[in-house]
Amino acid sequence: MESVAAGSPSVGASLSSSSSTVLQLLLPMVVLVYVVVQTVVRRRMNTCTAPLPPGPMPWPVVGNLPEMLLSCKPAFRWIHHVMERTGTGIACVKLGGVHMQDTNFASRPLTFASETFSRGYMAAIMAPYGDQWRKMRRVLTSEIVCPSRHKWLHDKRADEANNLTRYVYNLAGAGSGGAVVDVRHVARHYCGNVVRRLVFGTRYFGEPQADGGPGPLEVQHVDAAFASLGLVYAFCVSDYLPWLLGLDLDGHQKMIREANEMMTRLPGVLIDDRWRQWKSGEKQGLEDLLDVLITLEDAEAKPVLTIEEVKALSQDITLVAMDNPSNAVEWALAEMVNSPETLKKAGEEIDGVVGRDRLVQESDIPRLNYLKACIREAFRLHPVVPFNVPHVALADATVAGYHIPRGSHVILSRIGLGRNPAVWDDPLCFDPDRHVPADPTADVTLTENDLRFISFSTGRRSCIAASLGTAMSVMLFAGSRHDIFMARPLVLHAEPRLPSHFYSATSM
Numbered sequence: 303m304e305s306v307a308a309g310s311p312s313v314g315a316s317l318s319s320s321s322s323t324v325l326q327l328l329l330p331m332v333v334l335v336y337v338v339v340q341t342v343v344r345r346r347m348n349t350c351t352a353p354l355p356p357g358p359m360p361w362p363v364v365g366n367l368p369e370m371l372l373s374c375k376p377a378f379r380w381i382h383h384v385m386e387r388t389g390t391g392i393a394c395v396k397l398g399g400v401h402m403q404d405t406n407f408a409s410r411p412l413t414f415a416s417e418t419f420s421r422g423y424m425a426a427i428m429a430p431y432g433d434q435w436r437k438m439r440r441v442l443t444s445e446i447v448c449p450s451r452h453k454w455l456h457d458k459r460a461d462e463a464n465n466l467t468r469y470v471y472n473l474a475g476a477g478s479g480g481a482v483v484d485v486r487h488v489a490r491h492y493c494g495n496v497v498r499r500l501v502f503g504t505r506y507f508g509e510p511q512a513d514g515g516p517g518p519l520e521v522q523h524v525d526a527a528f529a530s531l532g533l534v535y536a537f538c539v540s541d542y543l544p545w546l547l548g549l550d551l552d553g554h555q556k557m558i559r560e561a562n563e564m565m566t567r568l569p570g571v572l573i574d575d576r577w578r579q580w581k582s583g584e585k586q587g588l589e590d591l592l593d594v595l596i597t598l599e600d601a602e603a604k605p606v607l608t609i610e611e612v613k614a615l616s617q618d619i620t621l622v623a624m625d626n627p628s629n630a631v632e633w634a635l636a637e638m639v640n641s642p643e644t645l646k647k648a649g650e651e652i653d654g655v656v657g658r659d660r661l662v663q664e665s666d667i668p669r670l671n672y673l674k675a676c677i678r679e680a681f682r683l684h685p686v687v688p689f690n691v692p693h694v695a696l697a698d699a700t701v702a703g704y705h706i707p708r709g710s711h712v713i714l715s716r717i718g719l720g721r722n723p724a725v726w727d728d729p730l731c732f733d734p735d736r737h738v739p740a741d742p743t744a745d746v747t748l749t750e751n752d753l754r755f756i757s758f759s760t761g762r763r764s765c766i767a768a769s770l771g772t773a774m775s776v777m778l779f780a781g782s783r784h785d786i787f788m789a790r791p792l793v794l795h796a797e798p799r800l801p802s803h804f805y806s807a808t809s810m
Contacts, residue, residue, distance in 0.1 A: 352705035354401070357394040358384060365396030367542065377537050378688035382717065391718070392702055394710075398542030401710040409694035411711050413541045415534050415558045419565075419621075425614035427622060428534070431696060438615060441606065445594055446619070447767040456664065458499045458590075463777040465505070466492045467661055469514035474796040485635055486791035489628035491516045492778050494524040497623045501616055503590035507568045519568060526564035527624045533558050534621075535692060569616055577609050592616065622767065625686050626758070627775040633684035634676045634779060636792045637732040644734060648673055652780060658800055662780040664773055670780060671746040675734035677775050678748055682755040683732055685716035690756055720755035748772045 360366050373380045385393045394401055409431035410416065416428035423429040426438035445451065470488055475481040494516065495505050508519040516524070538554040540546040550556055573592065579585035580596050588594060595615055598606035607615070638645040651672045656662050667674075693712040700706065721729040726736070737746060748757050749768050758768045 352700050352703060354707075355392040355394040355704040356388045356390045357396070360396035363398070364543065365398050367397055367539070370395070370397070370537075378717075382688070382715065385715075385718070392704055394704075397711075398544075401707055409696055411535075411541075411692050411694050413535065414538060414547065414555055415536065418558050418562050419530055419534055419617065421610055421614040421617075424611050425618040427618045427691070430694065438611070438618075441595075441598065441615065442618075442767075445598060446591060446615075447770060449769070451591075451594070452769050452773075455500050455591075458503075459496060459773060459777070460664065462492065462496045462499055462505070463664075464661065465495065465514045466778065470796055471798055471802075472513040473515075474798065476802070480795055480798075482793050483796040484791050484793055485632050486628070489631050489778055490524050490528070490624070491520065493624050493628050493774060494520060494527070496774055497620050498523075499590075501591045501619055502569065502572050503592070504572075507572075522564060523568055524624070526561055527620060529557075529561040530565050531621060531625050533561055565620075566613070566617065569620070570613060573609065573613050573616060577612070591619065619767075623770065623774065626681075627771060627778055629684070629686040630677050630680040630757075630775055631779045632792050634680035635794065637680065637683075638676065639794065641732065644676070644732075648676060656780075661800070662777065664777065666780070667773065667776050668745055670776060671738060672734060673776060673780055674746040674748060674772075675737035677779055678737045678746065678750075678755075678757070679732055679734045681748065681750075681757040682720040682726070683730070685720060685756065688715065688717050690714040690716060714753075714756065716756045719753065722754075725754050748775060 358366050358369055361368055370377060370380050373383075375383070381393070381395060384395060385391070410428055412423075412430060417423060420428040423434060424438070426435055426442055429435040429438065466488070470483060473481065473483045473488070498504055498507070498520075506517060506520060507523060508517045511517050533554075536554065539552060540549070540555070548555075576585070576592055577596055580593070585593070588597065592612070595607055595612045600606055638648065651670060652662065655666055655669045662670075690713060695706050695708055695710040695712055698706065698708045706712070720726070723729050739746065748771065750757055758771050
Protein backbone atom coordinates (compact mmCIF):
# COMPACT_ATOMS: atom_id res chain seq x y z
CA MET A 303 0.00 0.00 0.00
CA GLU A 304 1.39 3.33 -1.00
CA SER A 305 0.97 5.02 2.35
CA VAL A 306 3.08 2.60 4.30
CA ALA A 307 5.19 3.83 1.47
CA ALA A 308 6.90 6.31 3.41
CA GLY A 309 8.96 5.16 6.31
CA SER A 310 8.91 8.92 6.88
CA PRO A 311 6.60 11.66 5.56
CA SER A 312 9.47 13.26 3.61
CA VAL A 313 9.87 10.11 1.51
CA GLY A 314 6.15 10.00 0.78
CA ALA A 315 6.04 13.67 -0.09
CA SER A 316 8.94 13.49 -2.54
CA LEU A 317 7.52 10.42 -4.24
CA SER A 318 4.09 12.01 -4.54
CA SER A 319 5.64 15.16 -6.01
CA SER A 320 7.57 13.27 -8.71
CA SER A 321 4.56 11.08 -9.45
CA SER A 322 2.26 14.08 -10.00
CA THR A 323 4.43 15.22 -12.92
CA VAL A 324 4.30 11.73 -14.38
CA LEU A 325 0.51 11.67 -14.06
CA GLN A 326 0.10 14.89 -16.04
CA LEU A 327 1.96 13.23 -18.91
CA LEU A 328 0.02 9.99 -18.60
CA LEU A 329 -3.60 11.19 -18.50
CA PRO A 330 -4.01 11.61 -22.28
CA MET A 331 -2.54 8.14 -22.81
CA VAL A 332 -4.83 6.72 -20.12
CA VAL A 333 -7.94 8.06 -21.82
CA LEU A 334 -6.90 6.40 -25.09
CA VAL A 335 -6.14 3.10 -23.34
CA TYR A 336 -9.50 3.21 -21.58
CA VAL A 337 -11.35 3.59 -24.87
CA VAL A 338 -9.46 0.63 -26.35
CA VAL A 339 -10.01 -1.55 -23.28
CA GLN A 340 -13.73 -0.78 -23.20
CA THR A 341 -14.13 -1.93 -26.78
CA VAL A 342 -12.39 -5.26 -26.07
CA VAL A 343 -13.31 -6.25 -22.52
CA ARG A 344 -16.72 -5.97 -20.92
CA ARG A 345 -16.62 -4.84 -17.35
CA ARG A 346 -17.38 -7.63 -14.91
CA MET A 347 -20.77 -7.15 -13.28
CA ASN A 348 -20.76 -7.21 -9.48
CA THR A 349 -23.74 -9.20 -8.20
CA CYS A 350 -23.01 -8.48 -4.52
CA THR A 351 -25.81 -6.57 -2.80
CA ALA A 352 -23.59 -4.96 -0.15
CA PRO A 353 -22.08 -1.60 -1.15
CA LEU A 354 -18.39 -0.79 -1.25
CA PRO A 355 -17.14 1.33 1.65
CA PRO A 356 -17.50 5.07 1.06
CA GLY A 357 -14.76 6.89 -0.81
CA PRO A 358 -14.09 9.29 -3.67
CA MET A 359 -15.55 8.49 -7.11
CA PRO A 360 -12.81 6.83 -9.20
CA TRP A 361 -11.74 7.83 -12.71
CA PRO A 362 -11.76 5.18 -15.43
CA VAL A 363 -8.63 2.99 -15.45
CA VAL A 364 -6.56 5.20 -13.13
CA GLY A 365 -9.05 5.22 -10.26
CA ASN A 366 -8.28 7.89 -7.65
CA LEU A 367 -4.65 8.32 -8.70
CA PRO A 368 -5.22 11.85 -10.08
CA GLU A 369 -6.71 13.21 -6.83
CA MET A 370 -4.06 11.60 -4.68
CA LEU A 371 -1.04 12.61 -6.74
CA LEU A 372 -2.24 16.12 -7.51
CA SER A 373 -3.23 16.87 -3.90
CA CYS A 374 0.38 17.85 -3.09
CA LYS A 375 0.06 15.83 0.13
CA PRO A 376 1.85 12.66 1.21
CA ALA A 377 -0.34 9.68 0.34
CA PHE A 378 -1.11 8.83 3.96
CA ARG A 379 -2.33 12.37 4.70
CA TRP A 380 -4.54 12.38 1.62
CA ILE A 381 -6.15 9.05 2.61
CA HIS A 382 -6.79 10.23 6.16
CA HIS A 383 -8.26 13.44 4.75
CA VAL A 384 -10.64 11.37 2.60
CA MET A 385 -11.75 9.42 5.66
CA GLU A 386 -12.28 12.57 7.71
CA ARG A 387 -14.21 14.21 4.88
CA THR A 388 -16.51 11.21 4.43
CA GLY A 389 -16.80 10.59 8.18
CA THR A 390 -16.03 6.88 7.93
CA GLY A 391 -13.87 4.37 9.76
CA ILE A 392 -13.70 2.11 6.68
CA ALA A 393 -12.91 3.77 3.35
CA CYS A 394 -12.39 2.55 -0.20
CA VAL A 395 -9.88 4.25 -2.48
CA LYS A 396 -9.28 2.86 -5.97
CA LEU A 397 -5.75 3.12 -7.36
CA GLY A 398 -5.61 1.89 -10.91
CA GLY A 399 -7.68 -1.29 -10.86
CA VAL A 400 -7.06 -2.04 -7.18
CA HIS A 401 -9.37 -1.25 -4.29
CA MET A 402 -7.62 0.00 -1.14
CA GLN A 403 -9.59 -0.79 2.05
CA ASP A 404 -8.96 0.24 5.63
CA THR A 405 -9.46 -3.11 7.41
CA ASN A 406 -7.51 -6.44 7.67
CA PHE A 407 -6.93 -9.66 5.69
CA ALA A 408 -4.24 -12.29 5.13
CA SER A 409 -2.01 -11.93 2.06
CA ARG A 410 0.38 -9.27 0.73
CA PRO A 411 0.26 -7.13 -2.41
CA LEU A 412 2.72 -7.83 -5.22
CA THR A 413 4.85 -4.77 -5.94
CA PHE A 414 8.18 -4.10 -7.60
CA ALA A 415 9.73 -3.09 -4.27
CA SER A 416 8.43 -6.03 -2.24
CA GLU A 417 9.57 -8.50 -4.90
CA THR A 418 13.03 -6.91 -5.02
CA PHE A 419 13.61 -6.71 -1.27
CA SER A 420 12.33 -10.27 -0.69
CA ARG A 421 14.42 -11.87 -3.48
CA GLY A 422 11.32 -12.85 -5.39
CA TYR A 423 9.12 -13.44 -2.32
CA MET A 424 11.45 -16.05 -0.81
CA ALA A 425 11.13 -14.81 2.77
CA ALA A 426 8.16 -14.24 5.10
CA ILE A 427 7.30 -10.57 5.62
CA MET A 428 6.45 -9.55 2.05
CA ALA A 429 5.53 -12.95 0.60
CA PRO A 430 1.92 -13.50 -0.51
CA TYR A 431 -0.09 -16.07 1.41
CA GLY A 432 0.92 -19.54 0.27
CA ASP A 433 3.34 -22.44 0.70
CA GLN A 434 6.54 -20.35 0.68
CA TRP A 435 5.18 -17.96 3.29
CA ARG A 436 4.06 -20.88 5.48
CA LYS A 437 7.49 -22.52 5.19
CA MET A 438 9.40 -19.37 6.13
CA ARG A 439 6.99 -18.45 8.91
CA ARG A 440 7.42 -21.95 10.34
CA VAL A 441 11.21 -21.58 10.28
CA LEU A 442 11.03 -18.23 12.05
CA THR A 443 8.60 -19.33 14.76
CA SER A 444 10.19 -22.69 15.51
CA GLU A 445 13.89 -21.91 15.08
CA ILE A 446 14.55 -18.15 15.30
CA VAL A 447 12.19 -16.38 17.73
CA CYS A 448 11.23 -19.30 19.99
CA PRO A 449 11.83 -18.83 23.77
CA SER A 450 14.80 -21.22 23.84
CA ARG A 451 16.57 -19.30 21.06
CA HIS A 452 15.76 -15.98 22.75
CA LYS A 453 17.43 -17.27 25.93
CA TRP A 454 20.38 -18.66 23.95
CA LEU A 455 21.09 -15.21 22.49
CA HIS A 456 20.77 -13.34 25.78
CA ASP A 457 24.49 -12.69 26.26
CA LYS A 458 24.83 -11.14 22.79
CA ARG A 459 21.95 -8.75 23.51
CA ALA A 460 23.45 -7.94 26.92
CA ASP A 461 26.80 -7.12 25.31
CA GLU A 462 25.10 -4.70 22.95
CA ALA A 463 23.15 -3.06 25.77
CA ASN A 464 26.43 -2.55 27.63
CA ASN A 465 28.09 -1.21 24.49
CA LEU A 466 25.18 1.21 24.01
CA THR A 467 25.71 2.60 27.50
CA ARG A 468 29.45 2.89 26.99
CA TYR A 469 28.99 4.59 23.60
CA VAL A 470 26.55 7.17 24.99
CA TYR A 471 28.93 7.74 27.91
CA ASN A 472 31.76 8.45 25.46
CA LEU A 473 29.56 10.74 23.36
CA ALA A 474 28.57 12.61 26.52
CA GLY A 475 32.19 13.43 27.27
CA ALA A 476 33.17 10.38 29.35
CA GLY A 477 32.24 11.96 32.67
CA SER A 478 33.36 15.50 31.85
CA GLY A 479 29.99 17.05 32.66
CA GLY A 480 27.84 15.88 29.78
CA ALA A 481 27.35 16.82 26.15
CA VAL A 482 24.69 16.76 23.46
CA VAL A 483 23.82 13.36 21.98
CA ASP A 484 21.94 12.63 18.75
CA VAL A 485 19.34 10.17 20.04
CA ARG A 486 18.27 9.01 16.58
CA HIS A 487 21.84 8.15 15.62
CA VAL A 488 22.40 6.23 18.85
CA ALA A 489 19.06 4.41 18.74
CA ARG A 490 19.30 3.30 15.13
CA HIS A 491 22.84 2.06 15.46
CA TYR A 492 22.06 0.18 18.65
CA CYS A 493 19.35 -1.66 16.71
CA GLY A 494 21.80 -2.28 13.86
CA ASN A 495 24.39 -3.64 16.30
CA VAL A 496 21.89 -6.00 17.92
CA VAL A 497 20.77 -7.40 14.57
CA ARG A 498 24.33 -7.93 13.34
CA ARG A 499 25.34 -9.64 16.59
CA LEU A 500 22.33 -11.96 16.63
CA VAL A 501 22.36 -12.85 12.93
CA PHE A 502 26.03 -12.62 11.92
CA GLY A 503 27.85 -12.79 15.24
CA THR A 504 29.60 -9.46 14.73
CA ARG A 505 29.00 -5.85 15.70
CA TYR A 506 31.06 -4.49 12.83
CA PHE A 507 31.32 -5.18 9.12
CA GLY A 508 34.56 -3.21 9.17
CA GLU A 509 37.08 -2.28 11.85
CA PRO A 510 36.05 -1.98 15.54
CA GLN A 511 35.60 1.62 16.67
CA ALA A 512 37.38 2.85 19.80
CA ASP A 513 34.29 4.61 21.17
CA GLY A 514 31.96 1.65 20.54
CA GLY A 515 30.10 3.47 17.79
CA PRO A 516 29.54 2.57 14.13
CA GLY A 517 32.16 2.84 11.42
CA PRO A 518 31.54 3.82 7.77
CA LEU A 519 30.34 0.35 6.74
CA GLU A 520 27.90 0.09 9.65
CA VAL A 521 26.53 3.55 8.85
CA GLN A 522 26.07 2.46 5.25
CA HIS A 523 24.23 -0.69 6.31
CA VAL A 524 21.83 1.11 8.66
CA ASP A 525 21.18 3.90 6.15
CA ALA A 526 20.42 1.29 3.50
CA ALA A 527 18.03 -0.51 5.84
CA PHE A 528 16.04 2.65 6.54
CA ALA A 529 16.06 3.59 2.85
CA SER A 530 14.65 0.14 2.07
CA LEU A 531 11.98 0.44 4.76
CA GLY A 532 10.97 3.81 3.33
CA LEU A 533 10.61 2.37 -0.17
CA VAL A 534 9.20 -1.11 0.37
CA TYR A 535 5.53 -0.10 0.19
CA ALA A 536 6.05 3.42 -1.13
CA PHE A 537 3.62 4.57 -3.78
CA CYS A 538 4.75 3.68 -7.31
CA VAL A 539 2.55 4.33 -10.33
CA SER A 540 3.58 1.12 -12.07
CA ASP A 541 2.33 -1.00 -9.15
CA TYR A 542 -1.20 0.12 -10.04
CA LEU A 543 -0.76 0.65 -13.77
CA PRO A 544 1.37 -2.44 -14.60
CA TRP A 545 1.76 -1.55 -18.27
CA LEU A 546 4.16 1.22 -17.11
CA LEU A 547 6.53 -1.25 -15.40
CA GLY A 548 10.06 -0.88 -16.72
CA LEU A 549 9.67 2.74 -17.84
CA ASP A 550 10.50 3.96 -14.31
CA LEU A 551 9.03 7.37 -15.07
CA ASP A 552 9.31 8.56 -11.45
CA GLY A 553 12.70 6.98 -10.69
CA HIS A 554 11.16 4.73 -8.04
CA GLN A 555 12.57 1.48 -9.41
CA LYS A 556 16.10 2.92 -9.61
CA MET A 557 15.94 3.97 -5.94
CA ILE A 558 14.76 0.48 -4.96
CA ARG A 559 17.59 -1.25 -6.82
CA GLU A 560 20.20 1.05 -5.30
CA ALA A 561 18.88 0.63 -1.74
CA ASN A 562 18.65 -3.14 -2.14
CA GLU A 563 22.21 -3.37 -3.46
CA MET A 564 23.52 -1.41 -0.47
CA MET A 565 21.38 -3.48 1.90
CA THR A 566 22.55 -6.87 0.62
CA ARG A 567 26.18 -6.37 -0.39
CA LEU A 568 27.86 -6.49 3.03
CA PRO A 569 25.71 -9.27 4.56
CA GLY A 570 25.97 -11.22 1.30
CA VAL A 571 29.74 -11.52 1.64
CA LEU A 572 29.39 -12.88 5.19
CA ILE A 573 26.65 -15.34 4.22
CA ASP A 574 28.59 -16.67 1.23
CA ASP A 575 31.68 -17.24 3.36
CA ARG A 576 29.74 -18.87 6.20
CA TRP A 577 27.88 -21.14 3.76
CA ARG A 578 31.25 -22.25 2.35
CA GLN A 579 32.61 -22.93 5.85
CA TRP A 580 29.68 -25.19 6.75
CA LYS A 581 29.60 -27.05 3.45
CA SER A 582 33.35 -27.68 3.56
CA GLY A 583 33.28 -28.90 7.15
CA GLU A 584 35.49 -26.02 8.28
CA LYS A 585 32.83 -24.87 10.75
CA GLN A 586 31.07 -27.06 13.30
CA GLY A 587 29.38 -25.30 16.27
CA LEU A 588 26.35 -22.98 16.24
CA GLU A 589 27.21 -19.42 17.27
CA ASP A 590 24.50 -17.20 15.80
CA LEU A 591 21.25 -17.20 13.82
CA LEU A 592 23.06 -17.47 10.49
CA ASP A 593 24.51 -20.79 11.62
CA VAL A 594 21.03 -21.94 12.61
CA LEU A 595 19.52 -21.07 9.22
CA ILE A 596 22.33 -22.72 7.24
CA THR A 597 22.28 -25.97 9.22
CA LEU A 598 18.52 -26.57 9.40
CA GLU A 599 17.66 -30.07 8.15
CA ASP A 600 14.39 -31.91 7.57
CA ALA A 601 13.50 -35.43 8.73
CA GLU A 602 15.60 -36.89 5.93
CA ALA A 603 18.70 -34.85 6.87
CA LYS A 604 18.31 -32.63 3.81
CA PRO A 605 18.88 -28.85 4.04
CA VAL A 606 15.65 -26.94 4.70
CA LEU A 607 16.86 -23.67 3.14
CA THR A 608 18.81 -22.73 0.04
CA ILE A 609 21.46 -20.03 0.28
CA GLU A 610 19.08 -17.59 -1.41
CA GLU A 611 16.41 -18.35 1.20
CA VAL A 612 18.98 -17.85 3.97
CA LYS A 613 19.84 -14.44 2.52
CA ALA A 614 16.16 -13.52 2.21
CA LEU A 615 15.32 -14.49 5.81
CA SER A 616 18.43 -12.69 7.12
CA GLN A 617 17.25 -9.53 5.38
CA ASP A 618 13.74 -9.97 6.80
CA ILE A 619 15.13 -10.21 10.33
CA THR A 620 17.29 -7.13 9.77
CA LEU A 621 14.45 -5.00 8.45
CA VAL A 622 11.88 -5.86 11.13
CA ALA A 623 14.27 -5.13 14.01
CA MET A 624 15.46 -1.69 12.89
CA ASP A 625 12.77 0.96 12.84
CA ASN A 626 10.11 0.29 15.48
CA PRO A 627 12.26 0.30 18.67
CA SER A 628 14.42 3.24 17.60
CA ASN A 629 11.44 5.38 16.57
CA ALA A 630 9.44 4.65 19.73
CA VAL A 631 12.35 5.45 22.05
CA GLU A 632 13.18 8.70 20.25
CA TRP A 633 9.57 9.89 20.45
CA ALA A 634 9.15 8.77 24.07
CA LEU A 635 12.25 10.69 25.14
CA ALA A 636 11.14 13.76 23.18
CA GLU A 637 7.74 13.72 24.92
CA MET A 638 9.28 13.13 28.33
CA VAL A 639 11.70 16.04 27.97
CA ASN A 640 8.62 18.24 27.58
CA SER A 641 7.08 16.65 30.67
CA PRO A 642 9.61 16.86 33.54
CA GLU A 643 7.25 15.06 35.90
CA THR A 644 7.07 12.06 33.56
CA LEU A 645 10.86 12.03 33.16
CA LYS A 646 11.32 12.21 36.92
CA LYS A 647 8.87 9.36 37.50
CA ALA A 648 10.71 7.13 35.01
CA GLY A 649 14.05 7.94 36.63
CA GLU A 650 12.69 7.12 40.07
CA GLU A 651 11.46 3.76 38.79
CA ILE A 652 14.91 2.89 37.43
CA ASP A 653 16.52 3.92 40.73
CA GLY A 654 13.99 1.85 42.67
CA VAL A 655 14.25 -1.28 40.53
CA VAL A 656 17.87 -1.16 39.39
CA GLY A 657 19.54 1.12 41.89
CA ARG A 658 22.76 3.02 41.29
CA ASP A 659 25.26 0.24 41.75
CA ARG A 660 24.78 -1.59 38.44
CA LEU A 661 23.48 -1.21 34.87
CA VAL A 662 19.99 -2.13 33.68
CA GLN A 663 19.57 -5.80 32.70
CA GLU A 664 16.90 -7.68 30.76
CA SER A 665 15.88 -9.39 34.00
CA ASP A 666 14.71 -5.96 35.21
CA ILE A 667 12.18 -5.56 32.38
CA PRO A 668 9.19 -7.20 34.14
CA ARG A 669 9.46 -4.64 36.96
CA LEU A 670 9.97 -1.55 34.79
CA ASN A 671 6.26 -1.03 34.19
CA TYR A 672 6.29 2.75 33.96
CA LEU A 673 9.12 2.68 31.43
CA LYS A 674 7.15 0.19 29.34
CA ALA A 675 4.06 2.39 29.70
CA CYS A 676 6.06 5.29 28.23
CA ILE A 677 7.06 3.14 25.26
CA ARG A 678 3.45 1.93 24.77
CA GLU A 679 2.31 5.54 24.74
CA ALA A 680 4.92 6.35 22.07
CA PHE A 681 3.69 3.41 19.97
CA ARG A 682 0.12 4.69 20.35
CA LEU A 683 0.70 8.37 19.65
CA HIS A 684 3.70 8.26 17.31
CA PRO A 685 3.64 5.08 15.18
CA VAL A 686 6.66 4.48 12.99
CA VAL A 687 4.48 4.49 9.84
CA PRO A 688 0.96 5.85 9.22
CA PHE A 689 -0.49 2.51 8.10
CA ASN A 690 0.13 -1.10 8.92
CA VAL A 691 1.91 -3.21 6.30
CA PRO A 692 -0.77 -3.84 3.64
CA HIS A 693 -2.72 -7.07 3.30
CA VAL A 694 -4.67 -8.49 0.35
CA ALA A 695 -8.18 -9.90 0.57
CA LEU A 696 -8.09 -13.51 -0.59
CA ALA A 697 -11.84 -13.69 -1.20
CA ASP A 698 -14.88 -11.43 -1.32
CA ALA A 699 -15.98 -10.50 2.18
CA THR A 700 -18.45 -8.29 4.01
CA VAL A 701 -17.14 -6.10 6.83
CA ALA A 702 -19.41 -3.81 8.84
CA GLY A 703 -22.01 -4.08 6.07
CA TYR A 704 -19.58 -3.15 3.31
CA HIS A 705 -18.48 -5.33 0.40
CA ILE A 706 -14.72 -5.95 0.26
CA PRO A 707 -13.89 -7.36 -3.21
CA ARG A 708 -11.35 -10.13 -3.59
CA GLY A 709 -7.91 -8.70 -4.40
CA SER A 710 -8.45 -5.47 -2.46
CA HIS A 711 -5.35 -4.08 -0.81
CA VAL A 712 -6.22 -3.76 2.85
CA ILE A 713 -4.59 -1.44 5.39
CA LEU A 714 -5.07 -0.44 9.02
CA SER A 715 -4.46 3.14 10.03
CA ARG A 716 -2.02 3.15 12.92
CA ILE A 717 -2.66 6.86 13.41
CA GLY A 718 -6.43 6.40 13.30
CA LEU A 719 -6.40 3.57 15.85
CA GLY A 720 -4.00 5.18 18.29
CA ARG A 721 -5.67 8.60 18.19
CA ASN A 722 -9.29 7.45 18.09
CA PRO A 723 -11.25 9.74 20.49
CA ALA A 724 -13.89 7.03 20.89
CA VAL A 725 -11.25 4.81 22.52
CA TRP A 726 -8.75 7.20 24.10
CA ASP A 727 -9.45 10.15 26.40
CA ASP A 728 -7.51 13.24 25.30
CA PRO A 729 -5.89 11.18 22.51
CA LEU A 730 -3.26 13.78 21.51
CA CYS A 731 -1.85 13.99 25.04
CA PHE A 732 1.23 11.91 25.93
CA ASP A 733 0.06 10.17 29.11
CA PRO A 734 1.87 6.93 30.06
CA ASP A 735 -0.33 6.52 33.13
CA ARG A 736 -3.21 5.42 30.88
CA HIS A 737 -1.28 2.15 30.35
CA VAL A 738 -0.44 1.48 34.00
CA PRO A 739 -2.79 -1.18 35.45
CA ALA A 740 -4.57 -0.62 38.74
CA ASP A 741 -3.06 -3.86 40.02
CA PRO A 742 0.59 -3.06 40.84
CA THR A 743 1.54 -6.73 40.37
CA ALA A 744 0.21 -6.85 36.78
CA ASP A 745 2.76 -6.77 33.97
CA VAL A 746 2.73 -4.01 31.36
CA THR A 747 3.45 -5.45 27.90
CA LEU A 748 4.28 -3.66 24.66
CA THR A 749 1.88 -5.78 22.60
CA GLU A 750 -1.75 -4.70 22.17
CA ASN A 751 -4.09 -7.60 21.55
CA ASP A 752 -7.27 -5.49 21.58
CA LEU A 753 -6.11 -3.50 18.53
CA ARG A 754 -6.53 -0.13 20.25
CA PHE A 755 -3.18 0.72 18.67
CA ILE A 756 -0.50 -1.26 16.81
CA SER A 757 2.95 -1.88 18.23
CA PHE A 758 4.19 -5.09 16.61
CA SER A 759 1.39 -5.56 14.08
CA THR A 760 -1.48 -7.99 14.60
CA GLY A 761 -3.27 -11.03 13.21
CA ARG A 762 -1.90 -13.87 11.13
CA ARG A 763 0.72 -11.61 9.54
CA SER A 764 1.77 -10.00 12.82
CA CYS A 765 5.37 -9.58 13.96
CA ILE A 766 6.41 -12.84 15.56
CA ALA A 767 9.40 -11.36 17.39
CA ALA A 768 7.55 -9.31 20.01
CA SER A 769 9.84 -10.63 22.77
CA LEU A 770 12.93 -9.42 20.90
CA GLY A 771 11.25 -6.09 20.07
CA THR A 772 10.33 -5.61 23.72
CA ALA A 773 13.85 -6.41 24.94
CA MET A 774 15.44 -4.07 22.40
CA SER A 775 12.99 -1.22 23.10
CA VAL A 776 13.26 -1.34 26.89
CA MET A 777 17.05 -1.82 26.99
CA LEU A 778 17.53 1.02 24.53
CA PHE A 779 15.17 3.25 26.50
CA ALA A 780 16.44 2.40 29.97
CA GLY A 781 20.08 2.48 28.92
CA SER A 782 19.80 5.87 27.24
CA ARG A 783 18.30 8.00 30.02
CA HIS A 784 18.71 10.94 28.06
CA ASP A 785 6.73 6.71 9.35
CA ILE A 786 6.51 8.82 11.10
CA PHE A 787 9.88 9.80 12.29
CA MET A 788 10.47 13.13 13.91
CA ALA A 789 11.16 15.83 11.34
CA ARG A 790 14.60 16.34 12.83
CA PRO A 791 16.67 14.00 14.98
CA LEU A 792 16.21 14.46 18.73
CA VAL A 793 19.31 15.92 20.36
CA LEU A 794 19.55 15.81 24.16
CA HIS A 795 22.10 16.77 26.79
CA ALA A 796 23.30 13.52 28.40
CA GLU A 797 25.02 13.17 31.76
CA PRO A 798 26.20 9.94 33.42
CA ARG A 799 23.78 8.56 36.01
CA LEU A 800 26.28 6.15 37.61
CA PRO A 801 29.96 6.34 38.60
CA SER A 802 32.39 6.24 35.66
CA HIS A 803 33.73 2.74 36.34
CA PHE A 804 30.39 1.21 35.36
CA TYR A 805 30.78 2.60 31.85
CA SER A 806 34.48 2.02 31.29
CA ALA A 807 34.09 -1.63 32.34
CA THR A 808 31.53 -2.53 29.69
CA SER A 809 32.69 -4.74 26.86
CA MET A 810 33.53 -3.87 23.28
